Amino acid sequence: MVARSGPGWQGPDWKQDLRQAFTRPADLRAFLGLPAAVANADSGFGFRMRVPRCYAALMEPGNPQDPLLRQVLPQAAEAEVHPGFSPDPVGDAAATLAPGLLQKYRGRALLVTTPACAIHCRYCFRRHYPYGKGALGSDGGAAAIAAIAADPGLREVILSGGDPLMRDDADLAELMEALAAIPQVERLRIHTRLPVVLPSRVTPALCRVLGGTRLPVVVVIHANHPRELGEAAGAALGRLRQTGATLLNQSVLLRGVNDDPATLADLSETLFRQGVMPYYLHLLDRVAGAAHFEVGEAQGLDLMGALRLRLPGYLVPRLVREVAGAGSKTAIA
Ligand SMILES: *Cc1c(COP(=O)(O)O)cnc(C)c1O
Numbered sequence: 225m226v227a228r229s230g231p232g233w234q235g236p237d238w239k240q241d242l243r244q245a246f247t248r249p250a251d252l253r254a255f256l257g258l259p260a261a262v263a264n265a266d267s268g269f270g271f272r273m274r275v276p277r278c279y280a281a282l283m284e285p286g287n288p289q290d291p292l293l294r295q296v297l298p299q300a301a302e303a304e305v306h307p308g309f310s311p312d313p314v315g316d317a318a319a320t321l322a323p324g325l326l327q328k329y330r331g332r333a334l335l336v337t338t339p340a341c342a343i344h345c346r347y348c349f350r351r352h353y354p355y356g357k358g359a360l361g362s363d364g365g366a367a368a369i370a371a372i373a374a375d376p377g378l379r380e381v382i383l384s385g386g387d388p389l390m391r392d393d394a395d396l397a398e399l400m401e402a403l404a405a406i407p408q409v410e411r412l413r414i415h416t417r418l419p420v421v422l423p424s425r426v427t428p429a430l431c432r433v434l435g436g437t438r439l440p441v442v443v444v445i446h447a448n449h450p451r452e453l454g455e456a457a458g459a460a461l462g463r464l465r466q467t468g469a470t471l472l473n474q475s476v477l478l479r480g481v482n483d484d485p486a487t488l489a490d491l492s493e494t495l496f497r498q499g500v501m502p503y504y505l506h507l508l509d510r511v512a513g514a515a516h517f518e519v520g521e522a523q524g525l526d527l528m529g530a531l532r533l534r535l536p537g538y539l540v541p542r543l544v545r546e547v548a549g550a551g552s553k554t555a556i557a
């Protein structure tokens with residue numbers, strides 16, 4: 225047995241964990257002991273199921289309504305057409321400056337570093353994103369880096385995707401070096417769900433890369449339910465914190481997953497225990513195929529009122545919505 229901690233520890237093989245992820249609903253169903261009727265949307269409606277085994281292990285066996293399962297299991301409802309739900313609800317196409325580079329807000333720009341994710345969240349607002357055209361291209365992002373360098377007003381670059389931590393350490397180090405060489409860039413932000421859904425990704429080698437830049441690093445993770453933050457995620461977040469990074473969390477308010485005050489309060493308190501501050505709670509982006517996850521604005525406001533009665537102010541996330549064309553996320557409460 226190889227020790228899973230200590231100075232010589234290089235971490236389990238995250239790429240192997242990735243390869244072993246569930247991609248067929250029938251396999252996940254068998255793993256959880258669920259009846260056949262629960263998982264029969266094999267095609268995934270053009271967005272294939274993907275669930276790491278360590279994430280599936282956090283689900284409650286035999287419960288077809290499990291809030292973690294609900295986030296990842298393809299549902300027949302995804303094929304329904306609903307007015308107001310579209311392929312590009314947040315206006316990504318209009319905000320594209322160079323291949324893989326989006327800018328919507330003053331002072332910060334976002335790099336779509338890769339189309340890949342370790343998990344496929346059924347409500348993902350980029351589930352229809354044209355990654356073939358819109359991710360950093362075969363030039364390794366040279367055009368995007370040049371565009372960032374040419375804008376003296378850019379203070380912060382956000383690595384997004386897909387999930388930026390799906391890229392190799394060497395690849396990430398190279399990208400971070402290129403960004404650190406641009407004098408006006410003061411902060412680097414990384415939007416990633418991997419510390420939660422594939423904690424083995426947070427290896428000592430990755431931590432050395434993140435700790436080895438002149439740029440202060442902000443890591444914004446994505447957890448929606450307290451049960452996603454098990455022991456392995458907690459340890460991964462601890463390792464990230466050791467790099468000096470600031471850790472924040474964003475969640476999506478999802479029907480049947482976290483649309484009650486007890487769950488949201490537990491999420492905030494669990495995050496804090498693991499060294500992460502709540503940042504945003506997003507109203508669902510109205511992406512085609514995700515209507516069954518929507519929680520209305522009025523209910524969102526009620527939930528926020530209930531949260532404020534339970535939590536210290538610093539553990540209450542900001543409820544926001546992304547409005548295409550707006551100059552910032554739009555605050556709801
Ligand atoms: C959400 C988003 C950001 C970050 O917004 P903050 O309010 O700073 O967290 C930046 N760029 C794009 C394109 C975004 O969608």
Ligand code: SF4
Binds near residue numbers: 341348349446
């Ligand atoms: S991790 Fe983020 S980008 Fe990837 S599928 Fe989930 S919501 Fe979408």
